[in-house]
Amino acid sequence: MTPIEDRDPYARPGALTPAGAEPIVRVLALEKFFAANHVLRGVTLEVYPRETVCLIGKSGSGKSTLLRCINFLEEPTVGAIEVDGLRVDADPLHSRSRHHREQIRQIRLRAQMVFQEFNLFPHLKVIDNLIEAPIRVKGVPRAEAIATAEKYLDKVGLSEKRNEYPGRLSGGQKQRVAIARALTMEPKVLMFDEPTSALDPTLVGEVLNVMEELAHEGATMIVVTHEMAFAREAADRVYYIEDGVFVEAGPPEQVILNPSDPRTREFLARTLGEAHVHEGGAAIHVPEESTHIHAEGGPAHPRELDRPDGGAGH
Amino acid sequence: MNYGGAGAHVAVSAQMDLERQAEIVASITRARSRQRGRFRTVFVLTWVVLVGILVGSLLLAGKIDGGFIAKWASYILGGVPLTIIISVASIAVAIILATLGSLGRLSGNPVIYGIASFYVSLVRGTPLIVQLLFFYLALPQIWEGFASIDLVVLGISALAFNYGAYMTEIFRAGIQAVPRGQLEAAAALAMPQGTTMRRIVLPQAVRIITPAIGNEFIAMIKDSALVSLITVQELLWRAQEIGQSNFRSLDTLLLAALVYWVMTIILSVFQDRLEKRMAASEVRL
Numbered sequence: 001m002t003p004i005e006d007r008d009p010y011a012r013p014g015a016l017t018p019a020g021a022e023p024i025v026r027v028l029a030l031e032k033f034f035a036a037n038h039v040l041r042g043v044t045l046e047v048y049p050r051e052t053v054c055l056i057g058k059s060g061s062g063k064s065t066l067l068r069c070i071n072f073l074e075e076p077t078v079g080a081i082e083v084d085g086l087r088v089d090a091d092p093l094h095s096r097s098r099h100h101r102e103q104i105r106q107i108r109l110r111a112q113m114v115f116q117e118f119n120l121f122p123h124l125k126v127i128d129n130l131i132e133a134p135i136r137v138k139g140v141p142r143a144e145a146i147a148t149a150e151k152y153l154d155k156v157g158l159s160e161k162r163n164e165y166p167g168r169l170s171g172g173q174k175q176r177v178a179i180a181r182a183l184t185m186e187p188k189v190l191m192f193d194e195p196t197s198a199l200d201p202t203l204v205g206e207v208l209n210v211m212e213e214l215a216h217e218g219a220t221m222i223v224v225t226h227e228m229a230f231a232r233e234a235a236d237r238v239y240y241i242e243d244g245v246f247v248e249a250g251p252p253e254q255v256i257l258n259p260s261d262p263r264t265r266e267f268l269a270r271t272l273g274e275a276h277v278h279e280g281g282a283a284i285h286v287p288e289e290s291t292h293i294h295a296e297g298g299p300a301h302p303r304e305l306d307r308p309d310g311g312a313g314h
Numbered sequence: 315m316n317y318g319g320a321g322a323h324v325a326v327s328a329q330m331d332l333e334r335q336a337e338i339v340a341s342i343t344r345a346r347s348r349q350r351g352r353f354r355t356v357f358v359l360t361w362v363v364l365v366g367i368l369v370g371s372l373l374l375a376g377k378i379d380g381g382f383i384a385k386w387a388s389y390i391l392g393g394v395p396l397t398i399i400i401s402v403a404s405i406a407v408a409i410i411l412a413t414l415g416s417l418g419r420l421s422g423n424p425v426i427y428g429i430a431s432f433y434v435s436l437v438r439g440t441p442l443i444v445q446l447l448f449f450y451l452a453l454p455q456i457w458e459g460f461a462s463i464d465l466v467v468l469g470i471s472a473l474a475f476n477y478g479a480y481m482t483e484i485f486r487a488g489i490q491a492v493p494r495g496q497l498e499a500a501a502a503l504a505m506p507q508g509t510t511m512r513r514i515v516l517p518q519a520v521r522i523i524t525p526a527i528g529n530e531f532i533a534m535i536k537d538s539a540l541v542s543l544i545t546v547q548e549l550l551w552r553a554q555e556i557g558q559s560n561f562r563s564l565d566t567l568l569l570a571a572l573v574y575w576v577m578t579i580i581l582s583v584f585q586d587r588l589e590k591r592m593a594a595s596e597v598r599l
Binding site: 165 | 495496499509513
């Protein structure tokens with residue numbers, strides 16, 4: 001193994017991280033090529049236990065690829081991934097050795113992913129979607145798997161959909177089931193790849209509510225998202241990525257409300273709508289009381305977090 | 315702009331428009347259903363006339379001997395069960411071959427891929443009748459034991475060998491039609507490839523290819539007639555046997571053709587219902 005010494009300059013333990021904890025996820029000097037296309041150009045990221053990290057950036061910036069490299073849905077070209085103490089180096093030649101495959105399996109058990117398109121299994125009922133992998137992959141006894149699944153189904157508020165087929169659920173319900181499916185694996189880390197981008201705007205809130213609740217309860221989460229309101233409410237740190245490198249990172253108050261890099265400013269101005277851009281001074285202006293930042297333009301956009309307590313509690 | 319005064323007027327005319335609209339919609343619906351009814355009636359009549367012309371002209375021309383057909387009908391129709399058994403068994407074995415073949419065609423192992431593509435190429439590149447005769451006449455020359463194999467089993471083997479290759483390609487396409495996201499979801503859940511194939515991909519592929527399997531089964535009913543060549547006494551063999559020995563092939567072949575036709579019509583109806591039921595199912599792929 002080649003030692004990679006890089007540390008993430010932006011990393012710092014989140015509010016809920018136990019004192020003295022080491023990062024639970026490390027992305028070490030990661031590079032990814034798709035043929036000649038250099039998508040990730042040396043990304044180093046550290047995520048501490050019980051914190052939520054949001055990755056923001058334009059489409060094509062490499063944020064989804066980064067997430068997919070962490071659980072090896074994409075094989076990184078150079079660098080290493082470490083999850084919960086298990087370090088796996090990139091295997092650029094795709095030797096696919098038994099050892100490498102077993103390591104990837106272990107990584108995936110630790111880091112579960114929620115997809116933009118939900119990817120529920122349409123031929124299995126909701127409950128069977130949840131227990132399939134715990135039983136067949138982790139060897140959990142059936143009764144125990146069902147109990148765990150029911151617990152998380154209740155958590156996402158869909159206990160009554162237990163015996164439905166995914167085809168009969170709304171998009172928001174599907175995504176909540178997908179979150180419950182990931183939780184039923186009891187992973188160390190939850191990864192979300194644009195979990196609300198495929199949803200009808202009216203259904204975004206129910207998914208973000210579940211995610212925000214998880215974040216406030218201290219789940220370790222890495223979230224690729226365009227929902228700035230969510231990033232601002234739930235993230236301990238926000239990373240802005242452009243052309244395969246991190247341009248700016250820090251707490252959301254800093255990156256989203258007061259970005260220092262002109263590229264971040266431009267992205268946020270475009271994402272949040274021109275209405276929020278100040279002339280001169282700080283590029284972004286969001287009133288302190290406002291709990292919703294509109295995802296794409298118009299101030300009358302209905303997409304907002306539907307939270308009666310304004311995000312204080314949980 | 316002032317919306318106040320005009321608003322009331324617009325509302326009234328909109329009300330009238332709604333009533334008028336309902337009228338128009340109702341009359342269109344009536345006209346459509348009348349049209350559909352007329353279409354059906356004329357369609358059925360056309361069929362009745364065509365069948366009448368076909369049977370009537372043959373009967374009137376005195377070319378068909380009703381008494382002869384009546385005498386031998388039960389013997390000839392006695393071949394139907396064997397035709398059905400051969401078709402069902404051949405499709406069943408072909409499904410097993412096609413499952414293995416399609417997995418081979420998708421395998422990353424060059425030897426397995428090679429075997430599967432060789433099988434498909436060999437079968438698709440040669441006529442079914444040659445393959446059947448090869449099983450019947452040529453294989454015993456290689457190993458005498460083949461000569462003692464039951465001819466029904468031999469016929470089923472040849473048909474299954476042939477259909478298995480065509481269905482391999484259908485199965486492969488069905489497996490590849492399962493969305494990529496399903497594979498990614500299974501991978502993200504750390505499922506091994508074998509489990510993913512068995513539990514996630516194949517159940518969805520089966521639903522995709524079921525209509526195509528129905529088509530293959532209908533085709534098999536007709537192709538099963540070929541085993542009459544190797545003296546299996548199914549429907550066509552019996553029709554030919556009686557027809558040739560009595561110089562009345564017209565009567566017996568017409569009867570056989572009619573029976574094949576009826577069997578495929580019945581199967582088509584079943585297939586239609588199966589597809590409709592699958593489309594209405596709550597399992598959406």
